[in-house]
Amino acid sequence: MVETKEETYHGIWFLPNSQITVMGHLTVTDFIIELHLTDPNNRKLSEEEAASVNEELRYPVIYGLGNYGEKITLYDCSGVIDIFNAKLMLYGDEYYSAFNEQKFKILGVHIPTFDGWISSDSFKNSYKSAGFSIEYTAPEKLKMALSDSLDINIDFECFQPSTENRNKITLHEFALVNFIAKDAEGIHISEFMKYLLYFQQLVSFLSKDGANVSAARVYTSVEQYTRNKFLGTMVYGGVPFNKFEYPLQDRHRKYLVSRADVDDGLEAFFGKWFSFAAEGQHILKLIFLDYFFRGAFDENNFLNLIRVLEIYHIYMFPGKLMPDTDFKIKLGEIIAGVPDAHKKEVKEHLAFKNELNLDQRLTKLFSEVENGKLGFDYTYDETFKRKVKQSRNYYTHYNPNLKAKAAAGEELEALTLACRALINYLILKHLGVPKEVLRKRFEYYIESSYYSNYFL
Numbered sequence: 001m002v003e004t005k006e007e008t009y010h011g012i013w014f015l016p017n018s019q020i021t022v023m024g025h026l027t028v029t030d031f032i033i034e035l036h037l038t039d040p041n042n043r044k045l046s047e048e049e050a051a052s053v054n055e056e057l058r059y060p061v062i063y064g065l066g067n068y069g070e071k072i073t074l075y076d077c078s079g080v081i082d083i084f085n086a087k088l089m090l091y092g093d094e095y096y097s098a099f100n101e102q103k104f105k106i107l108g109v110h111i112p113t114f115d116g117w118i119s120s121d122s123f124k125n126s127y128k129s130a131g132f133s134i135e136y137t138a139p140e141k142l143k144m145a146l147s148d149s150l151d152i153n154i155d156f157e158c159f160q161p162s163t164e165n166r167n168k169i170t171l172h173e174f175a176l177v178n179f180i181a182k183d184a185e186g187i188h189i190s191e192f193m194k195y196l197l198y199f200q201q202l203v204s205f206l207s208k209d210g211a212n213v214s215a216a217r218v219y220t221s222v223e224q225y226t227r228n229k230f231l232g233t234m235v236y237g238g239v240p241f242n243k244f245e246y247p248l249q250d251r252h253r254k255y256l257v258s259r260a261d262v263d264d265g266l267e268a269f270f271g272k273w274f275s276f277a278a279e280g281q282h283i284l285k286l287i288f289l290d291y292f293f294r295g296a297f298d299e300n301n302f303l304n305l306i307r308v309l310e311i312y313h314i315y316m317f318p319g320k321l322m323p324d325t326d327f328k329i330k331l332g333e334i335i336a337g338v339p340d341a342h343k344k345e346v347k348e349h350l351a352f353k354n355e356l357n358l359d360q361r362l363t364k365l366f367s368e369v370e371n372g373k374l375g376f377d378y379t380y381d382e383t384f385k386r387k388v389k390q391s392r393n394y395y396t397h398y399n400p401n402l403k404a405k406a407a408a409g410e411e412l413e414a415l416t417l418a419c420r421a422l423i424n425y426l427i428l429k430h431l432g433v434p435k436e437v438l439r440k441r442f443e444y445y446i447e448s449s450y451y452s453n454y455f456l
Contacts, residue, residue: 009091011066013037015045015059024082026064026072026089033089033237035062035074037082056080063095075099088189090218092233103186104218106225107179108232109196112214114175114203115139115156118259136173139259144267146179146274149187150195153178174214176229180222189218193238198277201284202270205427206255208291257428261437272431283312287423298412299395305419306358306392312423313361316430320354327354358389365426370435374425374442378418391415 007028012021013035022045024037037045045062056078064072073096076087088099096102118139136158143153158173179195181187196213203211217232219225225232262269277284286308294301320327331350338346366372366380373379387407393399394406407415421442428438 009064009066009070009072011064011070011072013045013062013064016061016063018046020045026074028089028236033074033086035064035077035079035084035086037084054080057084059084061098062086071095086237088238089236090233091236092218094233099190100188103181103188104192105181105186105221106219106232107189107192107196107235108217108219108225108229109177109213110157110174110215111177111200111203111211112174114154114177114211115173117203117206117255118142118156142266144270146195146270149182151180151182152195152199152270153180178225186220189235189238192218194278195274198274201277201288202273204288204291205284205424206257208256210292256424257433257437257441261441262431262433265432269431269433276427276430280312280315283308283315286311290420298416302391302412302416302419303395305416305423306388308423309365309419310358310361312426313356313365316426317364319356321356322354324354358392359385362388365422368426368429369422370439374418374421376443378421380418380422384415384418387411387415388419 009026009028011024011026013024013026014021020043022037022043023039024035027034027036045059057080059077060075062074062077062084064074066072071092071094073090073092074084074086075089076099077084079085090096115138138156138158141153141155143151146152155176155178156173157176177196177199179192181192196216200211200213216235217230218235219232259266286304290301290304290308322330331347331353334350335343335347362380362385366385369380372381387405390402390405391407391412394402406412425438425442428441
């Protein structure tokens with residue numbers, strides 16, 4: 001959902017290819033797009049709606065014409081009686097076709113404070129005897145190819161409101177991120193949203209904070225964008241990854257790595273991230289579960305991170321102990337010597353013995369860490385691995401015989417922090433962040449338990 005204050009649009013509403021128009025108003029907030037039909041003549045959008053009482057109705061598209069002539073398209077609408085919720089809304093200067101048919105040339109979104117990834121000194125204060133002045137120095141623009149079908153351009157803007165007769169002002173700085181389709185006809189908005197998801201996840205991964213979209217627009221042509229980049233068709237809803245976790249004034253925006261850290265390999269860094277995001281959503285969803293929805297129970301947080309490490313290993317280092325054909329032959333030889341009464345039981349027990357176990361997966365991941373250590377706090381050795389395995393086994397099965405060897409309390413919390421640091425290190429290494437940068441970034445590794453931010 002786009003960050004927006006509540007807006008209400010009054011007008012008439014109708015279905016495609018229908019002559020029936022119904023009066024009503026549309027409410028748009030950070031979390032809902034809700035249409036209320038309030039026709040004084042009790043008209044309905046369709047005969048089906050008029051015949052139903054409490055049954056849910058679904059409309060792929062509803063059109064609207066506001067009192068000021070604004071044209072609105074609502075997608076994936078569902079509701080009962082006179083109230084409908086939409087998944088996506090386009091607020092623009094023309095009506096659009098069905099969701100899976102509509103194509104656009106550009107998707108442009110505003111992501112606040114991303115300029116801090118490029119430069120930490122965008123704002124400069126100049127105090128004078130009669131007051132003060134503030135200057136905004138925009139970082140350099142970024143432009144690169146994300147795929148054979150899409151480019152990304154990132155520009156930086158700051159709206160500096162008039163300070164006349166004010167003692168407090170709000171400065172709105174944001175990255176204007178444009179996804180540009182190379183195909184002359186454009187691409188589906190759902191395809192744009194996929195790349196937007198990956199970009200938002202990148203910003204969130206680097207900052208351990210939200211990457212909220214404060215505005216989103218689509219453009220049917222480059223010419224339309226060039227005439228005025230702030231007058232595209234507005235998009236509400238459907239933005240895949242907004243997280244309203246912390247108030248703006250409490251956000252620290254301490255990035256894991258900065259633009260300067262990947263200066264020579266910026267395009268490769270972006271390319272590897274978008275490839276990883278496309279293939280590894282099952283990994284990222286668990287990482288962001290830890291980022292944004294960390295629970296009160298250390299056991300669950302620990303187990304979640306062990307799952308992340310295991311599936312990350314499977315993603316990065318696919319393979320088994322031996323080729324499947326050899327394992328099948330070996331398994332057959334073993335089963336052949338087992339009495340018939342126990343063949344099925346033994347076969348089921350051995351069926352997954354060709355898969356690597358947690359010990360083997362952790363051994364490989366630990367080998368990816370320079371000297372097996374991150375900074376002064378985390379050492380990934382046999383002792384650490386044994387404690388991880390013992391704790392994982394106990395908190396998975398709660399076998400009382402394993403309790404004495406499992407970590408608990410502060411020891412479990414320290415184990416969890418070490419696993420969290422490890423997965424972040426491994427992903428940054430996979431993205432091509434230089435070894436010397438990683439060494440410096442993790443030399444003094446401290447994490448706030450409240451904001452979930454790194455202070456590096």
